[in-house]
Amino acid sequence: MAVVKKVGQYQLTAEIKRTEYGATYRGWDAAQQRLVLLKTFKPHGEAQIVEACAARFVQEAEAYSRIAHPNVVKLWDYGYDSGVCYLALEFIEGRDLRRVLQQFGALPVEIAVAIIYEALHGLAEIHRQNIIHRDLKPENILLGLDGQVKLCDFDLATQEDETAAHTGLTGSPGYVAPEAILGEKLTSVADIFSLAVVFYEMLTGARPFHAGSPSGEMSAIVRLAHLPLHKVLHDAPMRLEELLDLMLAKRPQNRLASATEAQLWLENHFEVGTPESRAEFLRTYLEAPATYRATGLVARKPAMAPMSKTARSRRWVYAVGFAGILFLGGAWFYWQAQRRTDPANVHSTQQPSSMQTMADSLAFSHNPKPAPSTEVIKSPLNIAAEAAVIPATVAESTKVETPSSTSFSRTLWIRSNPWAYLFLNGDSLGMTPLAVAVRTSTSPQQLAFKNPQFPQVEAALQLDTQTADTLTFSLWERVAQLELQITPWAEVYVNDERRTLVEGEKNILLLPGKYRLRFVHTQLGEKTETVSLRAGEVRYLAVNMF
Template identity: 35%
Template sequence: MGDRHVIGSYQPFAELCRGPATTVYKAYDPSARRFVLLKVLRPDLAREAAAVHRFTTEADLAGRIDHPNVVRIYDFGTVDETVYLAAEFVDGPDLAAVIARGALPWELAAWIAGEMAQGLAAAHDRGILHRDLKPSNVLLGSDGRVQLTDFGMASLAAEGEGAEEVRGTMPYLAPEQVLGEPPGPASDLFALGATLYEMLVGQPAFRGADAAALLDAIVNYDPMPRLAAVSAVPEALMDLAGRLLAKAPEARPSSAHAVAAALADLLDGLPVDAERLALFLEDPAAYRSSTPPLVPPSQARPAVEASPPTREAGDAGARGAAGGREEAGRRFRGRRWSAAVLVLAALLAGTVWWQTST
């Protein structure tokens, strides 16, 4: 297919990126008089039923979510053996590109995480798990909007589809996914926590020399002391990040709604919104020069309810306050496998869907 080939009513005119399975274009829809993001399945994969099913599942599940923090799906289908989906075009960078310039101011990181949590809540309310939440799947519009995208690994929680498969991108996989347990909403919250951490520190929460080392770090390593060294981050935000990154899923916040509410409470009264994010995206220096050091109205811990029966108790970087989470983590790790053995077993079974790049 040439770049100028019309697909249905869509005219591709600029290739944005090319991945192992799809090519993504900026396209124009003359009938609706708007630009769209057009994702096209590779021609050879368009002849494989499994690949087509995965592609159309992404469109179907994402299309069920109507929320300003989730990229809208306008249309999907097949035209002349070309499998495509048309989505809302977001004029702006992804979060990964912004983090690549360095850590974000804590208030913007918290605000972006709150917007992400609202989008996740909308998906979870429809019974949909994202399963690949990461900075490159968060789009930041030039107007300061924050939107989740790429539901290519999503599944319905109630149906347990793909529960036997390890889906996602390694640094953001929850420990229970690494250990082969069924994912749930708490798994998406862990990925949200890993993304929040990366915004605050400028580096991923979990790293390793190879896949086995990285997955072992996810199960065993506590990244919170490194975050605690970032003195500009309020204690309450560190506490929330620690809860999101709890090893045991039951020790994480009870829902994306609870996370969004906690972050809104933390930022209440502070000058942070879409307009301020837009300024930062356009001119980080101008943002920093016009923003005095911000302190939350209260340094008290955000009121985030943890899923019963475990109650978290404080910042993982502070020894005395981390007891509840550490106890839950020890119980969780007590039933773990060796990460290296798990990786090998998963590869042999052909059930690993993780990605190393977008």
């Protein structure tokens, strides 16, 4: 392909990469006064190859145009000029993740978590647009010098209803999901697997499946278990290893169902911080990786090593021995008490001696009746989250009878429509529907439901003897739906907070209350509306920017 100096309105300033069918340049947009990344494509060769390459170019342009998210590279423009197709993309001052890994190896755990959290955020939006990326790897994750994380390169992206058999086996060896290798139907969880490989590589400096060739690595992905994280990273947090196990499951139905679920897992088990703090951590690291010191973005919880059979046996020996010592000590105390009692009165019916009274008092003081508690008894419910699940028989056995009628134990089955992660007084219980055994007083408890498509919904739980065993909460009844019809389009701000919307009718879910809406169009100006919304209300609002 001949060297060109200008494509469309963009002046080419430096060549970054060249392939058989095109090249990538750094360019300058004089009209907007900004740097751009120019991806060019000039079809040539056999008609069938040209047609396939052109279709891929159009596919990438369409994918970029549908996604507007801070963790995905923006598309500014695309077109055709003098036989050359081009994409004008947001230029990121920084480097890709591959270069960072090649130069510095494994990343500090809090930096890896910050990067993967932002990447999951962008991936969630990609999947919301019904797009499967299919080529997530370190080369396609850009790290800006300002600490921003951006996903890029949609030339292999496809709609979720496509299959590997229709489009051919695509992706990068070492990162492709097992179902793609086997030619099975692809879903968005194929991207979850690929991103998990990237996450593992950030933490350890190597991919989780080892082989001497690309074909051998793909065979290992299908047939072999990945190397456990703690075998490579000895101080790896246990919850991090559990997350990777869920994301790297061989069968798609056994993986976490979405990027949002992986984000919530991180939020529930680690201090992930705010977008600003994550960007600051990453910016600080990229400025001087060699001298960077861990700053505690992740609340590390050291994983407890599995107890061996020998250790478990030794623990039982110690327990039995300790119980024997307590028994002998008690017997000796009782014998001493009997010795000090007058033999002549041993069989009499007189009142207990002062020593016996003291022993009874001590016995009572060491066996008090428990005070009312707000403890929630929890155990894992499913592979995606911790849930408080205790069978009814176990729950009954844990009840504590007290003279007060204000404390009791109940096992409740809690449902929500739609699903949500449930929190009780700030403690995560898991994903609904779930069973939870609660030992509490009659004072109200605070429930919080978190679903990524909804604002956080809160409800008071007044637990008493009349409370039903199954509680169902409708999130729809506790929020208001604002249906917007914007002509032609506009950026939407709710109480000055930007909401990402695409052209056409969209729903915004809001908690009941009063809101100031602002609609901004770059050429047509700005309009404002004030609305008061009630729980369960559906409000239709048409906005004409002309």
